[in-house]
Amino acid sequence: MMAVHRKKTMRTNEMKTLSILTTLPALIGCAACGVVGIAQTGANAAARVKEHPVPRIVVKDGRYALMVDNAPYLMLGAQSNNSSDWPGTLDKVWPAIGYLHANTLETPIYWEQFEPEPGRFDYSQVDLILTQAREHKAHLVLLWFGTWKNGSQHYMPEWMKLKPEIYTHVMNKEGELVDSPSPFATAALDADKRAFTAFMKHLKEVDGERTVLMVQVENETGTWGAERDYRPEAEKLFAGPVPAEVLKAMGKTAGGASWRDAFGVEANVNFHAWAVARYVGEIAAAGKAVYPLPLYVNAALRDPFKGAPGTYEAGGPTDNVLPIWKVEAPAIDVLAPDIYLPETASYLKVLELYHRADNALFVPETLGSKSAARFMFSALGLQAIGYSPFGLDYTRTLRPQEGEKGGEVRSKDAFLDPTAENYKLIGPMMRDVARLNFEGKLQATAEVEGEATQTLHFGDWDAVVSYGAGRGGTAKGNAEPLGRALVLRLKENQFLVTGYFCRVDFRPAGNEAQRKAGQIVNGSGQIPSAQIEGKWVHRQFLKVEEGTYENGAFKFGRILNGDQTDWGVGLGAEPVVVRVSVGTY
Ligand code: DGJ
Secondary structure (H helix, E strand, C coil): CHHHHHHHHHHHHHHHHHHHHHHHHCCCCCCCCCCCCCCCCCCHHHHHHHCCCCCEEECCCCCCEEECCCCCCCEEEEEEECCCCCCCCEEEHHHHHHHHHHCCCEEEEEEECCCCEEECCCHHHHHHHHHHHHHCCEEEEEEEEEEECCEEEECCCCHHHHCCCCCCCCCCCCCCEEECCCCCHCCCCCCHHHHHHHHHHHHHHCCCCCCCEEEEEEEECCCCCCCCCCHHHHHHHHHCCCCCHHHHHCCCCCCCCCCCHHHHHHHHHHHHHHHHHHHHHHHHHHHHHHCCCCCEEEEEECCCCCCCCCCECCCCCCCHHHHHHHHHHHCCCEEEECCCCCCCHHHHHHHHHHCCCCCCCCEEEEECCCCCCHHHHHHHHCCCCCEEEEECCCCCCCHHHEEEEEEEEECCCCCCCCHHHHHHHHHHHHHHHHHHHHHCCCEEEEEECCEEEEEEECCCCCEEEEEEEEECEEEEEEECCCCCEEEEECCCEEEEEEEEEEEEECCCCCCCHHHHHHHHEEECCCEEEEEEEEEEEEEEEEEEEEEEEECCCEEEEEEECCHEEEEEEEEECCCCCCEEEEEEE
């Protein structure tokens, strides 16, 4: 009886949607692409699909790119606060996106709003955010707040919350229910799959413009407060053998009789990761079958240097279980770290751990602070396809106290400024950055405490980045480690240099052994030189041009020389782009 009623409701609802789609063509204005209707039908749809193919993630020679309109694209993102995607709050979101010069807004789709009654889907919020994104010439990453949100089931619709016996929770070792959905709750899995598929199907129908670049499936999956589910059906599986594909993925040749045999102290968390990944993998596969957008899952991290079971949210794609997620959720394109670790070593370690041959690096949530802003450059140096600090809108509900620091009242935009500085600089050159990164011609780095000089290797040339270097003097590091540099190889002998609070110079490449043997010199007023095949080779600048990026192309401003280049190319607090042609003598 119930099932029949649900079907009827769905059909009526679908018909309503269809009639809206066919009677309101050409209603949505797209400043970037001309005015088009929300429905994509017939020849028109085919043409648009040709013009705007579905975004996809590609890999070539071990390097990844997010292809948007057939070319590599770099998401300069900002994630809204959790409760910002509502008609009454979006006007506090878009001004922040504009101020930031972000090209992509990450914002949630709430299951509780999307499916207010079983089987009745409300597409209004999806349509609204699409319309507004197009008006603001922004792309979107939509976050499916479904079964999991930060390890809990708080975004399940009310009608599900009212039936905890059906949409069950994780049970801990003591037999108590935890504030986390059970990955063994098949009714919840079915419901999520159905809702997510309806969402993806609708996206496909209304987004021929490809405003949406990627979809996040769930949010920070896993469980706080229990290493795994201990309900009877889980116990039975836990006592049995580990599936062969998991053993293989985790590099085990023998598994023994049970998960405990195979993984010892890691057995609980590996088991939970397996269960959650299977659940999410099924939802992702169902959604992808109707609309093959790139999908990703974000991870609440464990400490990359410690991270013993019990100290983090288990079950999600933490670094120790990435192979399990890869093998159990193949429809997920990217496993992505939410990086809230302020320490440099931990932050950089996480970037390394998620930059894998089988995984593109994408940072969907991170700190937007002054000191963390430089890590965007570290991510770019590891081929990131996107980067997105969290909570960057004017609702400021999460941390209202941030307007004030140490009694000093900061401007209302202060929390946006560090990210805005990066995006103002990189935004206009985004396509070149993404393309050259994909081609392996980009190197970028951020200042690390205690490391006043870093070297970026470009084959026959090294770019030497120094921090806190005075005129002619040795680099000491900046008082606050805020430095960052990005170097693109444009031609054989030409590089594009940008960044903040550092100096960049070029040196004919040598190797570590030569450096140790004193066959490489740099700094202290000397011309960067290396002894190559017994002969000293010195760098000379053929031309150093300062300019700006406009409409995706370098625009010449002036030639730098004399004090401005005698000790390398200095980059301070201003957004500057410098094109450097080098030679040797
Ligand atoms: C990580 C979550 O994924 C976000 O939705 C948000 O809750 C932030 N934490 C808050 O810092």
